Amino acid sequence: MRSKPLNILILLGSPREDGNSSRLAFAFADAASRNGHRVQSVRLSALEIAPCDGCRRCWPKASQPCVVRDDMDSVYPLLRAADVLVFATPLHFYTWSAPVKLLTDRLVCLGPDQPRHLKGKRSVLLAAGADDRPAAFAGLRATYRLVAEYMGWKRLGELCVGSLEAEDDVSRAPRALARADALGARLA
């Protein structure tokens, strides 16, 4: 148990409610909770998140990061309150899923040069894909690393698990779940 509990925000990128990336995230979350951290999950595919339209009118009011009114209104405060951002995503066409892409595009207004930013947060990548080749995750890893670098996040870990196709395949991959657990348990 650490002295100061961390706020952990898990961004679930799969449309499958109980799919492989979500189960990796739940294993991570259970381990973090056991150590006294506060964990909150958001299923991105259940939200209405419009694409960033590049208007560059960020922060129209001191209290409002974005001019677009949609479910990001409720996600922005969670992002800002979090100490650790966990991206849990299926591998979709060699990168993260469309809901994660919609969310990350909407981080323009919290970018490093904005009046309020997300610099200094920590981040984690958890991913599931069908391909058994580690190289299949190269694009996803590169995207995640570049986003984290741009946003000023410290990367705590990446877990990309291949050979997972059907919704419950990860339940037959105890080593992958154990690695997700270990990542969550390592938070301090």
Ligand SMILES: Cc1cc2nc3c(=O)[nH]c(=O)nc-3n(C[C@H](O)[C@H](O)[C@H](O)COP(=O)(O)O)c2cc1C
């Ligand atoms: C639209 C779509 C695109 C996909 N693209 C890839 C891919 O590029 N590479 C891969 O290995 N698997 C791909 N898959 C398979 C999923 O990554 C795999 O089934 C994964 O376990 C799903 O994770 P989830 O259960 O968390 O949704 C794709 C699946 C879908 C539905």
